[in-house]
Amino acid sequence: MSTTTSPRRRPLSPIEIRTLGLASLGGMLEFYDFVIFVFFTGVIGRLFFPADLPDWLRQLQTFGLFAAGYLARPLGxxxxxxxxxxxxxxxxxxxxxxxxxxxxxxxxxxxTYARIGALAPLLLLAMRVMQGAAIGGEAPGGWVFVAEHAAPGRVGLAVGLLTGGLTGGILLGSLMATSIDLALTPAQIAGGWWRLPFLVGGVFGFAAMVLRRWLEETPVFLEMRGRARQAREMPLRAVLRRHRAAVVASMASTWMLTAAIVVVILMTPSLLQKLFALSPRDTLLANLAGTASLCVSAVMVGMATDRFGLRRTAVPVTLLLVGSTYALYLGAASRPDALVWLYLLAGAGAGVASLTPVLMVRAFPASVRFSGLSFSYNVAYAVFGGATPLLVSWLVHLDRLAPAHYVAGVAAIGLAAVFLAPESTG
Known part of the structure; x- marks a missing residue:
């Protein structure tokens, strides 16, 4: 994979700005729809399952509903x-x-369960499966779409902007949940205000669909269709027969992405409260800062791959992820007053997530790019994204720095994937 710098690039055209902006904004709104569920699992568990269930069983079933969205991703x-x-x-x-x-x-x-009984959780499960199928096509489809619209030397910027938009959905969901928690009592939230984020999310989704109607088909696909070069066999079959090295590298890199997002951004607030007795308010504010930093870093890392090449960018960014994660957990024990600044740094390290889509869009030829990227990313995310919380939660009983150790080990695998990944000429 090339490590040479790109030739001098012209400024983005108005059409390119519109395409990247609309795609990124739509990705943010759709990802908000998927993640908002996690911020309200507590109240949803109380409303959609029998009141006489033990707390541990209700929590298990609620997280099972959340996991159903992840399991549906590969199929969708x-x-x-x-x-x-x-x-x-x-x-x-x-x-x-x-x-x-x-x-x-x-x-x-x-x-809720109080009104229709056991049908309530079944309907909720069906909704989560639909959401999982949708998000399974969103991120891969978005990365392929913007990468194929990008001019030479702008693929990293395009992919980074979309990744920043997707992570912006996490930030938007967190801000919504925080605002509701601060403005309302638990009784008011359970009384019906918990519905507001989902209703707003539905409106967001329809707005994103309208925005995407203004987008144009990618030049790469139009060129393939004009030359009748679409895949003549089932695209996934072609991927598994002829692009196995790309699949393995993409899955390994996706594992690194899940470590950065799931551990550093999603799990760390509750882990800091549990391991270091930090207050929910302090960890929440720090996490908001870290998530905002991730949104910016994702764009910057993508731009860096355009300027310096994927490999040259991967080394310092991966080291930043590892070093900042250790600093966050060590600092939580010794310098809790610096938690916001430490989380800002860790969020910047989590920008390593942009390396994965850049690697994947380069690894597969255009005729099977969407299928290769989607299969590799979604299967890896379902496996590693689902196993990571369980594994890390068990490891912290052995060592309080286990989350940082886990991130470091997976980051080494992801960095190796960057250097071993093939680069398609198609």
Whole structure:
């Protein structure tokens, strides 16, 4: 994979700015729809399951609903990727938003267990499966879409902007949940205000779908269609037969992405409270700062791959992820007053997430790019994203620095993947 610097680049055209801006904003709104569930699992568990269930069983079932969204990602991603490689990127990119908006809106309207009994959690499960299928096509489809619209020397910027938009959805969800927690009592939230974030999310989704109607099909797909170069066999079959090295490298890199997002951004606030007795308010504010830093860093890392090459960028960014994660956990014990600044640094390190899509869009040829990227990313995320919370939660009983050790070990695997990944000439 090339490490040479790119030639001098012209400024972005108005059309490129519109395409990247609309795609990134739509990605942020759709990812908000998927993650808002995690911020309200407590109240949802109390409302959608029998009141006489033990707390541990109710919590287990609620997180099972959350996990269902992850398990549905590979199936939804593979199906949408197939059509993305055969009928067009834009159609699938737009459809994924609709598939997310509908169940998000319906969650905000669902009757609770007190009204319809066991049907309530079953309907909620169906909504989460639909959301999981939608998000399975969103991130891969978005990365392929913006990368194929990007001019030479701008692929990293395009992918970084979309990644920053996706992570911005996490920030938006966190801000929404924080605002509701600060403004309302637990009784008011359980009384019906918990529905507001989902209703707003449904509106966000339909707005994102409207925005994407203004986008154009990618030049790469139009060129393939004009030359009748779409995949003549099932795209996924071609990926598994002829691009196994790209699949392995992409999965290993996705593992690093899950470590950065799941451990550093999603799990660390509760881990800091449990391991170092820090207050929820302090960890929440620090996490907001870290998530905002991640959004900016994701864009900067993407831009750096354009200027310096993927490998030259990967080494310092991966070292930043490892060093800042250790600093965050060590500082939580010795310098809790510096928690916000430490989390800002860790969020910047989590910008390593942009390396994964840059690697993947380069590893697969255009004819099977959507399918190869979607299969590798979604299967790896379902496996590693699902196993990481369980594994890290067990490891912290052995060592308070276990989350940092885990991130460091996975980062080494991800860095190796960057150097071993093939680069397609298609």
């Amino acid at each position: 991603g593979v199906i949408m990727a197939h059509f993305g490689d055969t009928v067009g990127r834009k159609r699938v990119f737009t459809f994924s938003v609709l598939l997310m908006a509908i169940p998000t809106l319906l969650i905000g309207l669902l009757p």
